[in-house]
Every structure is written in C-alpha cells, then in structure tokens.
Amino acid sequence: MRFFANVPKRRKAMQFMTAAGIIILAAACSAEADMPETHIVEMHGLTFVPATVEAKVGDTVLWINTDVMPHTATAADGAWDSGMMEVDDEWSLLIEEAGEMNFICTYHPGMEGVITAE
C-alpha cells in the first residue's frame, strides 16, 4: 500500500472510506446516468440564473421566482408560456424534443435564457 505510505492511521481510514464512497457514488451515478433530471432556473435580480441550461430529452426544467416582482418563463417562439409567475411561484417544462429553445420573460426586455436539449 505505497499509496498510504506517509499518512497517519486515522487519515488512512478516512481516505479508505472516501475512496469507498467515491466507488459507491460512481456506481450510483452510472446507474442513474439515464434517469431524467430536473434543472432549476431561478428568476432573480431580473435575470434567469443560470441563463443556459443543458438538458436531455425527458428532463424537466423548473423555474422558481425568487425575485421581488412577477416574471414569466416563455418560449421566444411562443411554443410555451408559464403565464404570470408571482414571487415564490414555480413552473416546470418537460423537455420532449432535442434542440435549442430560447426563452424570455415577456415583462422584462433583455431577460432571456436558452435550453439546449439533446
């Protein structure tokens, strides 16, 4: 075990546990690799955070308004629209097809983001 050569005993144990944990996590991750994910986009400070979402078909994008004023999450091409989202409101969209979708807030010019789905 040269890898642990200069490490005190307690740290060895911790390193082992960390390594074991990483292996378990890795196993869990590969099992979940194809599970749909939820991507959270906050509306905050009159911006979408993050403004860029990379998703897969089957994933969900969840918008949460954590701002002081109402906003909307609306497809730039008009394909979908949350309608008015008051403070603390949430709205979600299931990604059904691959491609790039620009979204905006219809109230605030310049408040925009993009979903890239594959």
Next chain:
Amino acid sequence: MIKQILVGVAALATATVSACASEVDDGGPSDMQIAHIAYTAGNIDIRYAHLALAISDNPDVREFAETMLRDHVAVNDAALALLAKLEAAPEDNETSQVLLSQALEKRNELKVLDGAAFDKAYAENELAYHQFVNKTVEEAFIPAADNQEFKELLGVALQTFKVHEGHAEMLVEKTK
C-alpha cells in the same frame, strides 16, 4: 424639473445634517426619509401607469405601463414589509412633497393629450423619470442608507428601475 428635484434632495441632505446631527453621521438623509421618497417615487410611476392604461390604445405603451404597475407595486410592497419588520415608519419630507407636486403638474400635462401625442409624451416622461430616480437612488440614497437590509432593498429597486429605464428607451424609439 430634474434639476430642481436634485437640488431638493441635496437641500434635504444638508437640512438633515443640521437638524439631527447625532443621528446622521453620513451627511445624507435618514433612512426613513429615503424610504418615504422612494415609496413616493414608486407611487408616482404607478399613477402615470394608470393614466397610460386609461388613455392609450398602443399595445407597446400598455404593456410597458402594466410592467411599471406590477414592478413598482411589488417593490413598494417589499419596502412596506421591511419597514414593518423594522417597526419603522417612513418620514414625510420636503423632497417627497416636491416630487408629488411636480408629478401632479406632469399628469395634468399628459391627461389632455391622446393618441400618438400622449404615447410619445408618456414614453419620454418615463425615460426622464427613471433616469432621474436611478441617479438619485444610486448616487444619493444607497450611499446614505444606514440599515443594511434597507440598503440591499434599494439595490434591488435600482436594478429593477434600470431595466425599466432600458425598456423606456425602447418605448421612446417605438413611439417617436
């Protein structure tokens, strides 16, 4: 009008320093005076928006006015919630009164107009008004605010009104 009000704000700042030197150590108006002015300024824009919705048929103008209503009501509500939490009451002052009387004059000017003339005048006033409010909030109010939460709320308000200023610029172009 803008110059007059800025002078008013500066005068208020000076008056405040001499009136309650023990409370104010930063040379600016007190937080509760700022709160009153900011709240009043928000209400003034809400009233302009109501006027626009009563007079204008232009979809761009109406959309803009709706956003002003939503946002200024929201920011003012947030201010009231913070004041309630701080158990503080806004303090009426000369600057608020000057703002109100100038706004009354402006509303009287606007309400005799209609059609494209109203739309243009409303858009130009919104741009000038937001420019003035933003300059005051950024250069006078935020530096003078003492309470940290209040300072942060003024920051949120400024961020919002700057987006409005940009939006108003677009509206001026559209209603030319």
